[in-house]
Amino acid sequence: MLFGGWSNGWLNDFYSLNVSKITGPPYAVTDIVPALGQLSGNVPVTIKGVGFKDANIKVIFTCGKTPVDAPSKMSIEVTGTFVSETEVTCFTPNYEAFGPKDAIVQLSIQGGDLTTTWCPFTYFMNTRAYKSLAYGPGLLGEGSVGHPTEFIIQARNELGENRKSGRDNFQVRILKVGDNSEIPNTLLDKDNGSYSVKYEVPEE
């Protein structure tokens, strides 16, 4: 705000400049984990930052790579949950209207301005089990008894493209033919769209 005068005479004017769009609100976002999620949304994410308050938190996902001053028609809003002054959680919105694209994540608290800081978030096409595949010695004949074996699950999306990130949920059950007893296995998410499954058959 600015006012002033000259030689003991006030000019009787008063100027104000709203700098909140530049300085931003008293809260800011710095990171989002994970920074990518499936197109259908509903992925739990944690937004990190400063100055969060336990009030009405709105998280805005805007399609594109540029932050906005106010939500636009390219934005989808979800409710955030306060965790601490530095953490807010939310579930990502369904982004099928925009497709598998980059988004900018900002938030506002109690109807205040959107953060001037933002985090990028990438939407990818959902993994489809019926497009995914598995291969490796652990799925072949004549494996060796008493030694660990392995196979790879390659996640693919609707277009049959290999997925490039992890966090899919695969349930693997290995059963012995005959008594249907379960053979334990470990599944390793390689975070590149492939998953390694290891198991060992103790006897022939």
Add this chain to the structure above:
Amino acid sequence: MVHVRGSPYKASFKAASAANFNNLTGPAMVKYISSGLEELHSFIVETTKGAQTKDKNIQDVKTLISVKDYVESVFQQTDDIILKIDCLEESLKMFQEHGIGKDNQVKQIKRLSDEFANLRKLAKDIRKEITPLVQAEKEKTTNMIKKFEEDLKVYTTELKKRDFYQYKTGTQEAKARLSLVGDELKQFDDRIVDLGYNATKFDNPDMI
């Protein structure tokens, strides 16, 4: 819960197998890749040849059935073949990442993938080409079965008028005549088999 393509899988184990058979790039995988490529190649070559109508007399019902079978096998096995190609591609990619991939095999799987795409197109075209003939044969088979049914009824009725039904024919003579009936019944059986085969191949197995 949706199953991953190809699931459930079956694996088997032997005490006699070497430990390195379980390695991702071990001999089991090497064999899997080479035999997989070979199987795919054979399937594509054989089916392409079988599904062609060029230089074939598709007016002949047996030839038509053979072409139809090859064409249908492409449609029936498409998902399995695509899965096999995908698995081989991924396996070869993994071998390359380990620095032991063979370029000729990578080229071969790409070529096979293209060839299978061509085969699918061919199957689609041939299916369109033979559909009127198949439909005609289907109707023909239906009529033949109806005719066969009538023949059988007439034959059964006439059978009762034969000599061996007459007391005066005598045992020896009646037996001799009956052996001829056996031959006639065999002809009917053969026709049943033929018509049944055609009815099955022309998608009407219950007709017979």
